[in-house]
Amino acid sequence: MERRPQTRIQALAERSFHGAALACAALVLLLMVAILLELVHRSGLTLGKFGWKFLSSAAWNPVTGDFGAASSIYGTVVSTIIALVIAIPLAIVIALFLVEVAHPRISRPVGYAIELLAAIPSIIYGMWGLFVLAPVLSEHVQPFLGKLFGKIPLFTGPPMGIGMLTAGLVLALMVLPFITAVVRDIFALVPAVLKEAGYGMGATTWEVARKVTMRHGMRGMVGGIFLGLGRAIGETMAVTFVIGNDHRIAASLFASGNTISSTLANEFTEASDPAYLSALVELGLILFVITLLIQVGVQLWLKHLKLRLGAEL
């Protein structure tokens, strides 16, 4: 049967709308592949020259063209560990407060305010960290820690204010809202009847929290923690402001250091030499692969648990 012109136009419109939507969806897929290929391509020079040794070498000498990622990787790992060590317990206890302890009339605005911490841009954390937090740390907190734990190498050296510890603290504050939001949602999902059974047995709030709520939500909490981990590892501006940007591996947390992202932010526009540029892109490639693995892991884990978390952040 001959189609009327109008239906042909309709069919064309239908097909182009479907096609446009499909093209945009495909674009997302292509982008991820393109990012990986571009980063590999542009770091070819150092990939070929140093191979796997790039990961373990602590050298960073733009003049002689000798590069290694060890100090950047070390700084990324250490600052992330400090952030998580502080943020995880704090987030869990805040989530307990929001779900178990506080009246909804209090927990709603408090939860909202904690979530607002996630909306503050990274560079604002940097300004605050550099001009406000760092002086407080160097004048009060670091001398105090040095006096208390001075025998441990972690807390030795001049209290400069900027360095690994400050970066870790600022990062802790930045990932706190993400972990809190996830843990709070998970605690809220624990069936009330389980908790009531606990209280019925004469358990205290803490016993119910520890043995019922937290145990029931353990697997979801792991997902939330890795979500925070992914954030902390790639955080750039705040860390660049306060870490000191120094290519070195020091035992002391008071010492300055660098992370992968802070090195990129700090040195990329100065790098004119092709090998220098290639080394920086390779740092980016390492960061991309690490965060990709973490994200893929977290998403698979959450999918496995049938959870959809952190949607509002």
Next chain:
Amino acid sequence: MIVKAVSAIAAGIGLAALAWILVVVLGHGAAALNWEFFTAMPSPPGGTGGGLANAIVGTLLMTLLACVIGVPVGILTGVYLAEFGKGNRFATAVRFLVNVMMGIPSIIIGLFVYTILVVPAGHFSGWAGGVALALLIVPVVARTTEDMLALVPNPLRESALALGVPHWRSTLQIVFRAAKTGLLTGILLAVARVSGETAPLLFTALNSPYMPRSLSGPTGNLTVTIYNYAMSPYPNWQQTAWGASFLITIGVLALTIVSRALVREKVR
């Protein structure tokens, strides 16, 4: 009792941190703001006065460009996932990657755009900056669009189709209308996220002390200006950095709060 006290203290620490940051930024920032800040061009280091008219215009232009590119792509991706891709493998993969893409550090996006736009062109440009921001908008808008379209009840689609309305029109005129507030929320949230970003602009738009005449050269913007000025040893530049921080913080928080209020209204 101890649990209650400890948990309340923890929540107090979170609140205190937020209050501390806001008080510092708003306090220092308000002192740096005046009429000149919005209308004048940057002053030389060590000088007095001057403003950031160029950076304000640059930030607005690049954010607008990012929306023009990123919002349609994000919405169409969300439409594909919610309307066409139910249960097919390709859509599952894209949905997964949208979530993954939201977690990719923004500095990597900047690096990528540097390699595909800045290197071939041979110079930094506002176009590249806008594209980098657009790539950050896409996953946020795609995900909220999919979520919001999924909330639209199916009978609405079915009754449109039963009346002989083609799928594309039912999506654009009926489903979109039902999900209007939700879509707007996603866009506002994405703009809020992007307008405070610094890292993706560092290697793309760079910065410039001149009023942007076009986006084809290095383009001044507020966030990179904050970074450059804060790291400088000049008190007047640091003061200006606080003023710019004030503007960015107020802008981002306002967008975030408005978009959340819209969601709450929607849920109610």
